Amino acid sequence: MDETMINDILNKLQNGDLSEYYVKKEDFLPFRTVLVKRDDFKHFRGIAKRGGDVLYHYMAEARS
Numbered sequence: 001m002d003e004t005m006i007n008d009i010l011n012k013l014q015n016g017d018l019s020e021y022y023v024k025k026e027d028f029l030p031f032r033t034v035l036v037k038r039d040d041f042k043h044f045r046g047i048a049k050r051g052g053d054v055l056y057h058y059m060a061e062a063r064s
Contacts, residue, residue: 001027006034013058014040025052 012018023031023046031054035044042062046054 001030003030003034006031010035010038010044013044013056016058019057021056022049023054023056028052028054 009018009021013021032046035041038044040062042064043059045057045059045063047057048054
C-alpha cells in the first residue's frame with residue numbers, strides 16, 4: 001500500500017464514497033502513518049478487530 005492509494009481511500013471515506021474501510025494488520029502501520037498527517041485525522045475512527053485488523057469510519061464530528 002503506497003501513500004497515494006491510502007490518501008485516495010481516506011478521501012473516499014471523507015466524501016462518503018466509502019462507508020467503511022477494512023485495513024489488514026500488515027497494512028496498518030503505513031495506513032496510520034498517512035492518516036495521522038491529515039488535518040481531519042480526528043474525524044476518522046478505527047475499530048480494532050481480532051488479529052490486528054482495523055475497521056475505519058469517517059465521522060462528521062471530530063472526536064475529542
